[in-house]
Amino acid sequence: MKICLERKRQRSKCTAAKGLGLYMEKECAKTNAAQTAANEICMEFDAISENEGLARVVIAAFLSRIDPTVDEIEDVKTAVSEAVTNAVIHGYGERGGRVVMRARLSAERELSVEISDRGVGIADVEQAMQPLFTTGAANERSGMGFSFMEAFMDRLEVESSIGEGTCVHMWKSFAGRQDETAPILQAAVWNRSGRA
Amino acid sequence: MEKKMEEYAIIDNYLCIRMPREVDHHGAAGIRECADRLILDDKVKNIVFDFTDTTFMDSSGLGIIIGRYRKISCFGGKVYAINVSERIGRILRASGMSSIVEILA
Numbered sequence: 113m114k115i116c117l118e119r120k121r122q123r124s125k126c127t128a129a130k131g132l133g134l135y136m137e138k139e140c141a142k143t144n145a146a147q148t149a150a151n152e153i154c155m156e157f158d159a160i161s162e163n164e165g166l167a168r169v170v171i172a173a174f175l176s177r178i179d180p181t182v183d184e185i186e187d188v189k190t191a192v193s194e195a196v197t198n199a200v201i202h203g204y205g206e207r208g209g210r211v212v213m214r215a216r217l218s219a220e221r222e223l224s225v226e227i228s229d230r231g232v233g234i235a236d237v238e239q240a241m242q243p244l245f246t247t248g249a250a251n252e253r254s255g256m257g258f259s260f261m262e263a264f265m266d267r268l269e270v271e272s273s274i275g276e277g278t279c280v281h282m283w284k285s286f287a288g289r290q291d292e293t294a295p296i297l298q299a300a301v302w303n304r305s306g307r308a
Numbered sequence: 309m310e311k312k313m314e315e316y317a318i319i320d321n322y323l324c325i326r327m328p329r330e331v332d333h334h335g336a337a338g339i340r341e342c343a344d345r346l347i348l349d350d351k352v353k354n355i356v357f358d359f360t361d362t363t364f365m366d367s368s369g370l371g372i373i374i375g376r377y378r379k380i381s382c383f384g385g386k387v388y389a390i391n392v393s394e395r396i397g398r399i400l401r402a403s404g405m406s407s408i409v410e411i412l413a
Contacts, residue, residue, distance in 0.1 A: 161334035168330075168364070186364070186395055193366040197333040252340065254370035256403055263402070302408045306378040 151177075152216045159200045159209040159229065167196045167213055167227075174215050175223065180286055187264035188223065188284060194257040195227040195280045201248060203231025203278055221286040228279035234272040241270065316346055321353035327362045331369040339372055344379065353385045357409075360391040370403055377408050388412060 153174055157163045168189040175185060192213070199211045214226040234240045241262075246255030262268050265282040272278040315326040323346055328335055346352060355376050359365075377387045387409045389400060400411055 161332075164332050164334050165330060183395070189364065190366050190399075193332055193364075197366065197368065201333065252336075252371040252375040254367045254374060254403075256367040256370055259403075260367050302374065302377075302404055306374045306381060306408055 150217060150219050152214070154212065154214045156210055156212045159204045159211045159231075161197075161200055161206075163211070164193055164196045164200065167211075168193050170213070171215060171225065174217070175286075178217065178221055178286055184284075184286060188225070191261045191264045191282055191284075192225060192227065194260045195225075195282070198257050198280070199227060199229035199231065199278070201251070201253070202234075203229035205232065223284045223286065224281070225283075226279060226281045228277060230277040233274040233276055234270070234278055235274060237270050237272050316342060318346065318350050318352060321351055322356050323347065323350075323352040323354070324356045324358055326358045326360065327365075327369075329361050329363055331362055331365040331372070333366075333368040336368045336372055340375060343372075343376055347376070347379055353380065353383065354388065355380055355385065356388045356390055358390050359393065359396050362393070362396055365396055365399060367403075369399075370405060373405065373409060381408070386410065 151174075153170075155167075155170060157166065171192045172185050172189055175188060180188075196211060196213070199209075200206060203209065203211075209229060209231055212226075212228050214228075216224040218224070239245055241258040242255075243259040244255040246253045249255075258268070258270070261280065261282060265284045267283040269281040270278065271281070315328075317324045317326075323343065325339065325343055327339070331339075343355070347355075357373060373387060373389070380387070388411075389396075389405075389409050390412045392400065392411055392413050394413075397411055397413060400406060400409065405411070
C-alpha cells in the first residue's frame with residue numbers, strides 16, 4: 113500500500129519575528145475561519161475488501177477540518193464505501209489490483225472525490241447505474257451501490273471503458289444544509305420473495 | 309472469517325444476529341456463512357438482526373438481509389431489524405426494505 117499526500121495551503125503572509133510566526137499564522141486562520149484553504153490528497157491502495165474501511169476512515173479524517181455534521185460525514189463515508197467496494201468486487205473481480213482515491217476540498221467547501229480502478233470496466237454505465245441492477249446477484253449484491261452514491265452525494269459522474277477501468281467522480285458541497293437523500297432511493301420495493 | 313458465536317443466538321425459533329460495528333462488503337461473507345449454517349443446522353424460522361453496535365452500513369448490508377429473507381420467507385419466516393439507529397433506519401426505509409423487514413427502533 114502506498115499513500116502519497118499532496119497539500120496545497122495558502123500561507124498567510126505574516127512576516128513577523130520567527131517566534132511570533134506560528135502565533136500569527138494561527139490568528140490569521142481564526143479570522144479566516146469561513147474560508148478554508150484548498151486541500152488535496154491522493155491515496156493508492158490494494159483492491160482488497162479490508163481497505164474499504166481504510167478508505168472510509170481516510171475520507172472522514174480528511175473532511176474533519178471543515179467541521180461537517182455527523183450525517184454529512186456518514187453520507188460521504190457511505191458513498192466512498194460503495195465506490196471502493198465496486199472497484200474491489202466488480203472492477204477487479206476480487207482478484208486484487210490497485211485503487212486510487214483522490215479527494216479535493218475547495219476553498220468554497222466543496223468536496224470532490226474520485227475513485228478509480230484499472231479493472232474490467234463497465235459495458236453499459238447507464239444500465240449499471242439503475243437501482244437494483246446487479247451482475248453480482250450470486251454474491252447477494254443488492255444492486256444499490258450507485259443509487260447510494262447518488263443519494264448521499266450532490267453529483268456523481270461515472271466514466272468507464274472496457275478493459276481500461278472505471279472512474280467514479282462525486283461531489284458534495286458543505287456550504288448549506290440539504291436533506292434530499294430519500295427520494296432517489298425510494299425506487300426500490302421488495303416483494304415477498306425478496307425481489308424487486 | 310472466524311466469528312464469535314456469542315454474536316449468534318437461537319431463542320425459540322428466532323435466530324438473533326448481533327451485527328458488527330461496521331456492516332460492509334468486508335464482513336458480509338462471514339456473517340452470511342455463519343447465519344446460513346445456523347439456518348440449516350437448527351430449526352430456525354425467523355431472523356432478528358440486532359443493530360445495537362452498528363454505526364455504519366452500506367448496500368452490502370441490504371444484500372445480507374435480502375439474502376437471508378429469501379432463505380426463510382418460503383417457509384413463512386419473518387425478518388426483523390431491531391435496535392436500529394436513526395441513520396440505519398433511514399437507509400433501510402429509504403431503500404424499500406421496510407416491505408420485507410420489520411424495523412424496530
